[in-house]
Amino acid sequence: MPLDGLIILDAAQRPILQSTNAVLYDQVSVPCNDIHLVCALSPPTDPLLGIAFLNAFITVLKAYFGDGVNAIALQDNFDIVYQLIAESLDAGHPLTTSPNALRDIVTPPSLLNSLLGGQSNAPKPFTSPIPWRRAGVRHVNNEIYFDIVETLKALVSRTGNTLSSSVRGRIDVDSRLSGVPDCTLTLSNPSLINQPAFHPCIRLARWTSHQSMSFVPPDGKFVLADYQLPQAPPIPITLKITSSSGKFEILLTSRMTTHIMEKVELEIPFGSPVPGLRGIGSSWTWDARSHVLRFEMPQISPSGRYALKAEWNPEATPSPAHVVLVRFSVPSHTFSSLRVSKFTVSEEYTPFKGVRGRSEGQIEWRW
Numbered sequence: 001m002p003l004d005g006l007i008i009l010d011a012a013q014r015p016i017l018q019s020t021n022a023v024l025y026d027q028v029s030v031p032c033n034d035i036h037l038v039c040a041l042s043p044p045t046d047p048l049l050g051i052a053f054l055n056a057f058i059t060v061l062k063a064y065f066g067d068g069v070n071a072i073a074l075q076d077n078f079d080i081v082y083q084l085i086a087e088s089l090d091a092g093h094p095l096t097t098s099p100n101a102l103r104d105i106v107t108p109p110s111l112l113n114s115l116l117g118g119q120s121n122a123p124k125p126f127t128s129p130i131p132w133r134r135a136g137v138r139h140v141n142n143e144i145y146f147d148i149v150e151t152l153k154a155l156v157s158r159t160g161n162t163l164s165s166s167v168r169g170r171i172d173v174d175s176r177l178s179g180v181p182d183c184t185l186t187l188s189n190p191s192l193i194n195q196p197a198f199h200p201c202i203r204l205a206r207w208t209s210h211q212s213m214s215f216v217p218p219d220g221k222f223v224l225a226d227y228q229l230p231q232a233p234p235i236p237i238t239l240k241i242t243s244s245s246g247k248f249e250i251l252l253t254s255r256m257t258t259h260i261m262e263k264v265e266l267e268i269p270f271g272s273p274v275p276g277l278r279g280i281g282s283s284w285t286w287d288a289r290s291h292v293l294r295f296e297m298p299q300i301s302p303s304g305r306y307a308l309k310a311e312w313n314p315e316a317t318p319s320p321a322h323v324v325l326v327r328f329s330v331p332s333h334t335f336s337s338l339r340v341s342k343f344t345v346s347e348e349y350t351p352f353k354g355v356r357g358r359s360e361g362q363i364e365w366r367w
Helices: 047-065 071-076 078-088 099-103 109-116 204-210
Strands: 003-009 015-018 027-032 035-041 143-156 162-176 183-187 194-198 212-215 220-228 237-244 247-254 261-269 278-280 283-287 292-300 305-311 323-331 340-345 352-366
Touching: 003 047, 015 071, 015 078, 027 047, 035 047, 047 071, 047 078, 047 099, 071 078, 078 099, 143 340, 194 204, 204 212, 212 220, 237 323, 237 352, 247 261, 247 292, 261 305, 292 305
Parallel strands: 143 352
Antiparallel strands: 003 015, 003 035, 027 035, 143 162, 162 220, 183 212, 183 340, 194 220, 237 247, 247 305, 261 292, 261 323, 278 305, 283 292, 323 352
């Protein structure tokens, strides 16, 4: 069997649920909130198969128990989780991992409560010919929302030169359309999409011939496409860092001229406890477990600056590592300027359509 089973651990690495007693010589794990999902592998199984299955199963858990799924929710619904494992993994092979298909087989917690309260007819298994969409979907308000999210990951040297940089994007969709809608999505600049990975609902022939996305969407939230930009943009921030005994200073400057940066975080690892540490310039916290100093700024205006400073006992031996980790988010902006130019639905109704973009950044700046 390629995948010998699934084990779910809590924050203390104690098993909550497990479908195998196999000795875990080969394993892969993926974190989710306060739990870890571990998959046992039989050689010579590719570890990427286990990671892909764990990510798909996390999507299933979030569809059943919400984005904040945690150890308590799984313990309270262990019978449902075991059913999901049984349907998702058959004799070591991934089987049904679509939340829409699983809802016809495994009753969600809220529906189970109503059944116990008086209703007796459970949904029939596999009632839809489309594996990723439930049959008989009806919504009072027909609407669909597209979120274009692009993430920049970069490594910058102490001289300010970019050593590596790449941008990965995805198109998140929240579909609430009735019936079996046949949708067509046209982008204004599809040539920017490089190395795409599509949801199974996408008709690849239409994309190859017309560079448009034709699909019957699942009901609810899903990722329509992942892609990579052929060329990464310039780094949207600059850092100027100076240090001396017992203190260091950081001057953070935004290179965005028209957009506000939000949720800006700077992390400086120390590696050991730091007596008398205090931060100046913005809200800051100290992680005593990982020995990391974290500055947090709610937003930075276009071309704005933040002067940050940290001080500690100069007689203490700890010193900051020569690296600063920067995270940020830019609303209503994408690095590629990707836009939705047209969206059509085959049904008689005209749905409400919403499109928004967001850029995120994770930059490691050495000094």
